[in-house]
Amino acid sequence: MTGAGVAGAAVQVAAVGAGAPLLVGWMRQVRALLEGRIGSGVLQPYRDLRKLARKQSIVPEGSTVVFATAPAFIAATMLVVAATVPTVTVASPMDGVGDLFVVVGLLLIATVALILAALDTGTPFGGMGASRETTIAALVEPAILVAVFALSIRANSSNLAAIVTATAHRPGDVLTPAGALAFAALVVVIAAETGRLPIDNPATHLELTMVHEAMVLEYSGHRLALVEWGASMRLAVLVGLLANLYLPIGIAGAHAGAAGLVVGVGAIAAKTALLAGALAAGEVFVAKVRMFRVPELLAGSFLLGLLAVTAAYFIAPRGA
Amino acid sequence: MGLMSTILRLGRIAEHAPEPPTRVALDVGSRTSLHVRHVDAGSCNGCEIELTGCFSPVYDAERYGIRLVASPRHADALLVTGVVTRNLADALRTTVDATPEPRAVVAVGDCACDGGVFSGAYGVVGPVSSVVPPDVEVRGCPPHPAEIIAGLRSVTGR
Numbered sequence: 510m511t512g513a514g515v516a517g518a519a520v521q522v523a524a525v526g527a528g529a530p531l532l533v534g535w536m537r538q539v540r541a542l543l544e545g546r547i548g549s550g551v552l553q554p555y556r557d558l559r560k561l562a563r564k565q566s567i568v569p570e571g572s573t574v575v576f577a578t579a580p581a582f583i584a585a586t587m588l589v590v591a592a593t594v595p596t597v598t599v600a601s602p603m604d605g606v607g608d609l610f611v612v613v614g615l616l617l618i619a620t621v622a623l624i625l626a627a628l629d630t631g632t633p634f635g636g637m638g639a640s641r642e643t644t645i646a647a648l649v650e651p652a653i654l655v656a657v658f659a660l661s662i663r664a665n666s667s668n669l670a671a672i673v674t675a676t677a678h679r680p681g682d683v684l685t686p687a688g689a690l691a692f693a694a695l696v697v698v699i700a701a702e703t704g705r706l707p708i709d710n711p712a713t714h715l716e717l718t719m720v721h722e723a724m725v726l727e728y729s730g731h732r733l734a735l736v737e738w739g740a741s742m743r744l745a746v747l748v749g750l751l752a753n754l755y756l757p758i759g760i761a762g763a764h765a766g767a768a769g770l771v772v773g774v775g776a777i778a779a780k781t782a783l784l785a786g787a788l789a790a791g792e793v794f795v796a797k798v799r800m801f802r803v804p805e806l807l808a809g810s811f812l813l814g815l816l817a818v819t820a821a822y823f824i825a826p827r828g829a
Numbered sequence: 830m831g832l833m834s835t836i837l838r839l840g841r842i843a844e845h846a847p848e849p850p851t852r853v854a855l856d857v858g859s860r861t862s863l864h865v866r867h868v869d870a871g872s873c874n875g876c877e878i879e880l881t882g883c884f885s886p887v888y889d890a891e892r893y894g895i896r897l898v899a900s901p902r903h904a905d906a907l908l909v910t911g912v913v914t915r916n917l918a919d920a921l922r923t924t925v926d927a928t929p930e931p932r933a934v935v936a937v938g939d940c941a942c943d944g945g946v947f948s949g950a951y952g953v954v955g956p957v958s959s960v961v962p963p964d965v966e967v968r969g970c971p972p973h974p975a976e977i978i979a980g981l982r983s984v985t986g987r
Contacts, residue, residue, distance in 0.1 A: 545842030545886040549894050553862065556894060560859035560905070565929035567902060714899040722899050729902035729929040794832060 513765045517598025520770050525591035525749070528778065529741035530554035532748070535782060536789035543793045554741065558734045566730025572629050579626035580728065580735035586619040587742040596749040597773040599670040599677075600763035609657050609667040613650055616702065619739060620646050627724035634716050638723025641800060645708065645720065648807035649701045655814035656694040659687050660754055662821040669750070677757040686824055688755070690817035695751055696788075697810035701803070703744040706792040708803055718797065745781065748788070752780035842886040846893075850979045852986030855964050857905040857933050862894040863985045865935075866904035866928070870921050870957065871947075872911025875971040876938040880910070882974035883981075890978050893987045901925075906933040906984055908977075909963070912940040912947040913954045925961050933984050936963035937977055939970040946970075 534551035541548025568577055593603040593612055601607060624642055627635035661667045663682055664675035676683055701708040704721035713719055716726075725736050753760060759776025761769040798806060857863065867880060883890045884897065898904050901924045913921060925934065936957040939945035944956045957963050967980035 541889075541891065542841075543836055545836070545839055546889040547841070547843045547846075547892040548889075549891050549896075553894060556859060556861040557864070560862045563858045564905070564931070567927070567929050714897050716899060719899065726900040727902055733903060793836075 511600055511763050513761065513769070514598060514600030514604070514763055515602050516767075517761050517765065517770055517773065518592050518601040518603060520774060521597040521601065522588055522591045524597055524774050524777070525742055525745050526588060526738075528781075529745040530558060530738065532745050532781060532785055533741045536785050539786050539789040540793060543790060554737075558738060561729075561734035561737070562731050564730040566728075566732050569630050569632075569727050571631060572727070575629040576626050576727070577732070579622045579629075580732040580739070582622045583619045583739035584735045584742070586615055586622070587739045587746070590615045590619075590746050591742060593669075594746050594750050595670045595673045595753055595757075595760065596746065596777045597770065598761040598765065599674050599757075600761070600765075601670065604668070604670050607668055607670050609654065609661060609669055609672075612669060613653055616743065617646065617650055619743070623724050623736070627727075630727040632727060634719070634723045634726050638720055638726075641720045642724060645701055645803060645807070648804055648811070649698055652694060652807055652811040652814050653698045653702065655811060655818060656691045656698060657754070659691040659814060659817035659821045662687075662818070673753050673757045673760060676754065677760060680756075680758075683755050685820070687817045687821035690813045690820060692751075692755060694810045694813035694817060695754075697806060697813075699747045699751060700788070701807060701810075702747060704740070705744075705788070707795045707798045708806070710797050744785075748785050749777055749781050752777065752784050756780060843889040843892070844887055847975070847979070849893075849986055850983045853965060853983050855933055855984060857931050857984055859894075859905070860985050861987050863906055863981060863987075864896050864898045864904050865906050865908050865981065866898055866901045866924070868901075868907050868909045868921060868924050870909050870911045870917045870941070870960075871914030871953070872938065872940065876910040876941075876977075879971045879974050879977060880908070880937070883977050885974075888974045888978055890981065893978070893982050894985065895978070895981050901927040902929065904928050904932070906935055906981070908935045908937055908981070909941050909957045910937050912944050912950075913957060913960050914952050915954055916952075918954045918960055921957075921960050933964045934961055935965045935967065935980055935984070937967045937980065938972060939968055942966045942968055 534554045538548045538551050593607045624639040627639040661672050664672040709720040728736055759772050761773035936942050940947055941957045947953050965980050967977055969976055
């Protein structure tokens with residue numbers, strides 16, 4: 510643990526926490542422009558969150574402490590994930606737990622918290638959304654593990670910071686068949702994990718097509734703001750992780766000064782904006798797949814991940 | 830890529846934004862963001878078609894911070910269309926109760942404002958005002974998308 514690492518982790522949490530709504534606004538704006546609209550501006554999610562924080566938060570009759578506390582739990586879990594995943598620095602003091610399996614587990618904890626909260630309200634749509642989310646989560650978690658595992662073989666470690674550091678030293682190593690297969694698998698998995706097209710439509714208001722939205726139907730006021738903030742942080746962390754696994758340019762090391770951290774924040778902001786913009790632009794061209802086709806899509810993603818692991822063993826990069 | 834070339838050829842479709850209307854004396858918690866839950870209390874679906882137009886690329890209500898949401902819990906304003914029928918009077922009351930304070934009720938269409946062609950019919954309770962007092966009324970049968978948007982913008986003033 511170094512001073513730069515502690516400062517880096519603090520900057521990382523602040524950057525993800527403060528920047529995540531901006532990322533959501535940016536993705537909406539990209540979509541709006543491609544659809545020929547003007548859009549509400551990249552800052553609209555902040556305006557929405559500020560408004561929600563000031564409004565009455567209704568707790569439905571018959572719901573328990575699970576419903577009331579889940580939003581804070583989700584937001585807190587996402588902040589821990591933000592501190593752990595190497596977005597700005599690879600020297601976070603959370604490095605000891607910065608393992609692939611821990612991060613995926615933390616993401617799952619937040620998912621389970623929201624599923625339980627949705628069931629807690631006792632509404633039909635909450636239960637339906639929870640059941641769908643469980644189906645998706647059960648298929649997404651192994652796929653994300655296998656895909657990142659393919660990248661971890663090179664680094665001889667499942668520690669995310671170690672994988673990113675290895676790629677930073679030898680950037681050409683990710684340009685292998687294994688790297689390409691894992692990238693394709695990760696894109697599908699991240700779309701599923703963050704509730705975006707073609708698995709879930711974040712802009713829908715039709716109850717029968719919802720997954721994430723169906724679970725948060727009963728939330729209002731500051732609790733809804735926390736859930737939305739948590740969801741945007743999940744998106745920011747996963748997109749940031751994908752960017753750094755393949756292009757760790759500018760990430761701060763163990764002995765980076767203040768300038769290094771500023772460069773780190775700038776680099777991750779640029780990479781995330783670019784990747785998220787590409788994801789949002791891609792969404793314009795795809796339709797949501799039927800719920801019964803989602804397992805096929807995610808099984809395909811898992812297969813790509815599995816092939817990536819196999820390829821990583823058989824087709825080693827030159828000089829490895 | 831047929832869709833890509835169409836996107837590039839059409840560019841921006843949205844029409845020029847009119848001046849913001851005068852704000853009504855009403856606070857929904859924000860002057861830049863308005864989440865709307867649409868409630869059909871017994872409409873003929875004429876207003877619904879115009880409402881769809883509001884969020885189309887041509888009128889693009891989202892640029893004023895207006896969004897349709899899936900639940901009254903998420904909403905700042907309820908947009909009620911149609912005359913209130915007996916079957917939906919209770920549903921409308923429950924929806925209003927489910928919306929967090931501070932909230933606004935916007936009645937859209939002649940039927941919602943005064944009963945329109947359905948006033949006095951046997952299955953009808955009356956206009957929206959007979960169940961919950963509306964804060965903004967948008968007249969027309971059906972109202973033009975630009976008029977609906979002007980009504981919604983008058984809540985935030987954006």
